Amino acid sequence: xxxxxxxxxxxxxxxxxxxxxxxxxxxxxxxxxxxxxxxxxxxxxxxxxxxxxxxxxxxxxxxxxxxxxxxxxxxxxxxxxxxxxxxxxxxxxxxxxxxxxxxxxxxxxxxxxxxxxxxxxxxxxxxxxxxxxxxxxxxxxxxxxxxxxxxxxxxxxxxxxxxxxxxxxxxxxxxxxxxxxxxxxxxxxxxxxxxxxxxxxxxxxxxxxxxxxxxxxxxxxxxxxxxxxxxxxxxxxxxxxxxxxxxxxxxxx
Amino acid sequence: xxxxxxxxxxxxxxxxxxxxxxxxxxxxxxxxxxxxxxxxxxxxxxxxxxxxxxxxxxxxxxxxxxxxxxxxxxxxxxxxxxxxxxxxxxxxxxxxxxxxxxxxxxxxxxxxxxxxxxxxxxxxxxxxxxxxxxxxxxxxxxxxxxxxxxxxxxxxxxxxxxxxxxxxxxxxxxxxxxxxxxxxxxxxxxxxxxxxxxxxxxxxxxxxxxxxxxxxxxxxxxxxxxxxxxxxxxxxxxxxxxxxxxxxxxxxxxxxxxxxxxxxxxxxxxxxxxxxx
Numbered sequence: 268x269x270x271x272x273x274x275x276x277x278x279x280x281x282x283x284x285x286x287x288x289x290x291x292x293x294x295x296x297x298x299x300x301x302x303x304x305x306x307x308x309x310x311x312x313x314x315x316x317x318x319x320x321x322x323x324x325x326x327x328x329x330x331x332x333x334x335x336x337x338x339x340x341x342x343x344x345x346x347x348x349x350x351x352x353x354x355x356x357x358x359x360x361x362x363x364x365x366x367x368x369x370x371x372x373x374x375x376x377x378x379x380x381x382x383x384x385x386x387x388x389x390x391x392x393x394x395x396x397x398x399x400x401x402x403x404x405x406x407x408x409x410x411x412x413x414x415x416x417x418x419x420x421x422x423x424x425x426x427x428x429x430x431x432x433x434x435x436x437x438x439x440x441x442x443x444x445x446x447x448x449x450x451x452x453x454x455x456x457x458x459x460x461x462x463x464x465x466x467x468x469x470x471x472x473x474x475x476x477x478x479x480x481x482x483x484x485x486x487x488x489x490x491x492x493x494x495x496x497x498x499x500x501x502x503x504x505x506x507x508x509x510x511x512x513x514x515x516x517x518x519x520x
Numbered sequence: 521x522x523x524x525x526x527x528x529x530x531x532x533x534x535x536x537x538x539x540x541x542x543x544x545x546x547x548x549x550x551x552x553x554x555x556x557x558x559x560x561x562x563x564x565x566x567x568x569x570x571x572x573x574x575x576x577x578x579x580x581x582x583x584x585x586x587x588x589x590x591x592x593x594x595x596x597x598x599x600x601x602x603x604x605x606x607x608x609x610x611x612x613x614x615x616x617x618x619x620x621x622x623x624x625x626x627x628x629x630x631x632x633x634x635x636x637x638x639x640x641x642x643x644x645x646x647x648x649x650x651x652x653x654x655x656x657x658x659x660x661x662x663x664x665x666x667x668x669x670x671x672x673x674x675x676x677x678x679x680x681x682x683x684x685x686x687x688x689x690x691x692x693x694x695x696x697x698x699x700x701x702x703x704x705x706x707x708x709x710x711x712x713x714x715x716x717x718x719x720x721x722x723x724x725x726x727x728x729x730x731x732x733x734x735x736x737x738x739x740x741x742x743x744x745x746x747x748x749x750x751x752x753x754x755x756x757x758x759x760x761x762x763x764x765x766x767x768x769x770x771x772x773x774x775x776x777x778x779x780x781x782x783x784x785x786x787x788x789x790x791x792x793x794x795x796x797x
Contacts, residue, residue, distance in 0.1 A: 337650045394641035396720075421589075421709045432696060435650040436712060442643035443745075 268372050269519065273481035274512040277456075278489075284454045284510040285317035292328045292371040295512050296320055297385050297454040299364045299426070302411055308359030311351060316363040319347045320427055328371060336369050336380040340434035344427050357429040360415050364428035367437070368452045370516060377447045377518075382437040383426045386458050388473045390449040391442055395470045400424075400438045409504060450516040451476045456509030457485060463503060464491045481513035522622050522718055523793035529756035531764055533730065533782040539566040539613075540728045540786035543573040545580035548619035549788035553633050553728040555612045555700070568611035571599050572701055580619065588617055588628040593708030596701050605703035608689055612702040614652075615711065616726045618790060625718050627726075630711040631700040634732050636744050637716060638723040644744050649712045651698040655691050659684040674773030674780065681779055723748055724790040730783035734763030738776050751789050760785045 268291045276282035283298035298313030309316075323343035327334070348357055355362070366383035379398060381387050387398040402424035406417050417423025425436035451473045460466050460475075467475065476484050492508050500507060526549060532538035539554030554569035575595040583591065592615060599605070614631035627635045627647040634648040663669040663684050671677040691697030699710040725748060734740050734747070740763060741747045751759040764782055771781045 335650065337648075338654065341650075341654060389643065391639075391641040391643055396639065396641055396643055430696065432651055432654075435648075435654070438645075438714065439648075440643055440645040442641075446642045 269517040270514065271481060271517075272512065272514040273485055274454075274510070275485050276510050277506070277508040280510075281314055282510050283313040283317060284456065284512040285321045286512050286514060287321040287325045288514070289325070289329055291373065292369070293452060293514050293516060294321060294324050294328070294370075295368045295385055295452045295454055295514055296427070297366040297383075297456070297510065297512070299366075301361075301363070305361045305411060306359075307361040307363060308356030309351065309363050310354050311363065313363045313365065316347065316428075317365050319350055320344070320365060320367070323347055324367075324369065328369075331373065333374065335439075336371065336378055337434045337437055337439060340367060340369070340380060340382070340427065340437065341431040344429075344431040344434060347427075348429055348431070360418060362429045364418065364426040366454070367427050370450055370452060372444055372447075372518070375444050376441055377444050377450075378439065378441040379450075380437045380439045382433065383424060384455045386453050386455070386462075386469075388451040388453070388469050389442070389447060390473060391446045392448065395473065396440075397469045398438055398440060444518065447518050449473060449477055449518065452512075452514040452516070454510060454512040456511035457481075457488060457513040459488050459509070459511075460484075460491060463505070464495075466491060476513055476515045477517075481515060484513045485511045522620060524620060525791040525793070526788065527751075527756050527791075528788045529760050529786070531730075531757070531760040531785040533784040534780045537566065538784040538786070539569060540730065540784035541566060541569040541573045542726075542786040542788050543577040544788065545577040545619075547584055547621060548577075548580040548617060549726055549790065550576045550580070551616040551633050551726040551728060551786055551788055552701075553614040553631075553730070553784070553786070555614075557609050557611055565611070568599070569613040571603075572596065572613055572615070575599060576615070576617065580617070584619075585621070588619065588626055588713055589708050589711050591708075592617070592628065592630065592701070592711055593705045596703075596708050597705035600703045600705065607693070607703040610703045612692075612700045614728065615701050616728075618724050618726050618788070620718060620721075620724075620790065620792075623718055624715050625721050625724070626713065626715045627724075628711045628713045630707065631698065632732075633726070633728045636725040636727070636748075637721055638725075638745070638748055639720055640722050641720070645714075645716070646744075647712065647714050649699075652700065655688065655698045656684075659687050659691075662687075671777050673777055677773065677777050677779045718792070722792055724792075725751070725787060726790075727787040728783075728785060730785035731760065731763060731787050733776075733778070733783065734759075734766065737778075738763070738766050738770075740766040748789075751787075752791070756787050756789050760787060
């Protein structure tokens with residue numbers, strides 16, 4: 268397995284995406300940027316959350332146990348909670364949160380986990396499989412109040428934050444390693460060429476990642492962001508730029 | 521209409537009174553694993569999964585596009601009202617529902633009866649509600665630390681299950697615990713649901729844990745694709761029998777620690793006809 272990645276902050280901002288990898292596993296996290304008017308009860312912020320979760324997940328994955336990914340994630344959330352239970356208000360519904368996408372090659376099996384809107388694209392013997400958790404795309408409203416009510420609630424969407432059980436809501440799957448050729452992991456900021464601009468499709472994004480590398484994919488995304496007009500942006504959700512992380516996993520037989 | 525072949529199978533566990541049930545509706549299946557009341561230690565009887573499964577199948581047939589969690593919530597409420605069930609003293613049941621239409625396949629799981637989706641690309645999605653197992657694992661870890669209880673064989677495991685029963689009951693149908701069909705209709709809202717484009721699916725297996733532990737724990741059959749292959753060649757009964765026979769070779773749960781030799785088993789297989797190119 269060969270893993271290549273790049274992670275780049277919104278120009279001028281601190282990166283709230285994070286990536287961590289081992290010889291045969293990789294994790295991408297995307298911390299939710301706090302809206303200015305929101306009081307989140309946490310002294311650390313989203314950057315700290317993704318780094319802490321990444322460290323905890325790396326610990327679990329490096330042990331190379333057969334534990335399901337959902338259990339590793341639940342444990343990582345639990346450990347992260349303990350790491351700031353003394354300083355922060357974990358009952359605050361706006362406590363920092365993150366998306367998670369994990370991929371592991373273990374015992375001749377590739378397994379994966381996707382929680383919230385960081386997509387995974389797999390090339391299984393030439394057949395492209397897109398794994399998305401699209402619950403954040405179907406909320407009835409995106410006001411601060413509506414998102415707060417929907418976060419980590421059964422009728423809303425689930426993210427890694429203060430509730431370990433969110434892990435069990437993740438989208439998971441598995442395939443024999445012999446069938447998997449390539450995989451691409453993306454924070455939503457690196458999936459914009461498909462999801463926001465429609466300049467390519469998922470197979471195209473994976474090919475771009477494979478042919479030109481993660482750095483080039485992010486550079487093209489920045490180009491698209493720069494030429495987006497105000498009128499176009501008004502018709503879409505989200506900011507002009509976003510943190511972007513792209514990972515290419517190549518399986519060699 | 522998507523062409524599918526549906527088969528179902530049930531096999532009773534050690535005492536011959538199965539609490540597992542499987543029901544087929546017009547465009548869906550329901551698999552349930554009944555649990556006798558935790559408090560007091562109830563008699564084994566499958567009336568609850570039976571009644572709940574029938575109600576679910578009815579609603580699946582009368583409202584073929586209605587939200588699965590709504591259907592489940594209503595079914596739990598109907599049975600709880602009809603039999604005036606009391607929270608914590610009622611029988612409970614896991615629920616797995618798979619439903620298919622031309623465009624979309626939907627899955628719902630509540631507690632530990634998983635649904636396994638075999639993709640046309642060879643990939644497998646397992647829709648599983650890990651919350652029950654996570655709570656059980658946590659309570660057993662605590663019991664091991666506090667009371668030195670272990671679960672190395674069937675006998676030790678039975679003692680461990682008895683010792684952790686009150687703590688488990690306190691976590692049932694509460695946020696941060698686990699969710700199961702019992703006297704709390706709201707558990708239906710907490711079921712885990714997912715959907716897939718129908719043309720990416722080649723088969724679906726919905727099973728109780730008496731079947732999934734064959735693949736997950738005993739490695740008999742060794743993988744989900746092997747389980748599907750066996751079910752296609754020898755029928756679902758053949759799959760259930762194979763796992764049952766493996767258990768018979770380890771009667772006291774030494775190799776695979778479990779509280780009884782044979783757990784109840786139920787399964788449904790939905791085989792999608794492959795369109796010829």
